[in-house]
Amino acid sequence: xxxxxxxxxxxxxxxxxxxxxxxxxxxxxxxxxxxxxxxxxxxxxxxxxxxxxxxxxxxxxxxxxxxxxxxxxxxxxxxxxxxxxxxxxxxxxxxxxxxxxxxxxxxxxxxxxxxxxxxxxxxxxxxxxxxxxxxxxxxxxxxxxxxxxxxxxxxxxxxxxxxxxxxx
Numbered sequence: 001x002x003x004x005x006x007x008x009x010x011x012x013x014x015x016x017x018x019x020x021x022x023x024x025x026x027x028x029x030x031x032x033x034x035x036x037x038x039x040x041x042x043x044x045x046x047x048x049x050x051x052x053x054x055x056x057x058x059x060x061x062x063x064x065x066x067x068x069x070x071x072x073x074x075x076x077x078x079x080x081x082x083x084x085x086x087x088x089x090x091x092x093x094x095x096x097x098x099x100x101x102x103x104x105x106x107x108x109x110x111x112x113x114x115x116x117x118x119x120x121x122x123x124x125x126x127x128x129x130x131x132x133x134x135x136x137x138x139x140x141x142x143x144x145x146x147x148x149x150x151x152x153x154x155x156x157x158x159x160x161x162x163x164x165x166x167x168x
Contacts (some may be wrong), residue, residue: 041094052110054151056084059103062157072107084085094128095134097167101160108151116157133166 055072057065065071074085088104108114118139128135139146142162151157 001161016071026087039043040109050111052112052114053108054116055109057105057107058084058086059105059158062103064105064107064158066156072105072109074118076122091128091163092166094163096165099162099164101162104159104161106151106159108153108157113147113153116151128165133168134135135163135165138162138164 054075056075057072060071084104086102091100094100106115106116129137138161138165142158142160146159149157
């Protein structure tokens with residue numbers, strides 16, 4: 001080779017070496033990235049949907065049963081209400097200026113707190129609750145008229161259904 005071509009040959013040799021080193025680095029980087037992208041990770045977990053269950057019952061000997069099941073009845077999902085059937089004589093033969101109380105219980109059998117509220121009470125087809133001096137029907141806690149409460153999961157709420165007849 002001639003002396004004038006030697007610097008060009010060195011340049012070409014250096015360029016070729018750099019190009020090969022760059023290709024090698026790109027190949028190693030691509031292999032590492034590909035390995036990272038194709039790594040498999042396994043995740044396992046369990047999930048459960050929360051339940052919402054409202055039940056109602058007559059109190060047993062003045063107290064709310066704490067065990068699930070009988071005598072509780074499930075809320076009527078169609079109307080969104082709990083229908084508790086009273087014994088036929090609970091409010092029979094009411095007299096003037098009389099107050100009768102029946103203890104009932106609501107139970108949240110679900111996993112979440114429930115907002116429980118009382119809708120206006122309507123009694124139809126009964127002369128005791130009609131006319132100019134009707135009897136008063138209330139739902140009360142031990143200390144006040146019940147309107148609403150947050151019922152914690154798996155807890156009970158004792159309430160009283162009170163009928164008070166007028167003096168006349």
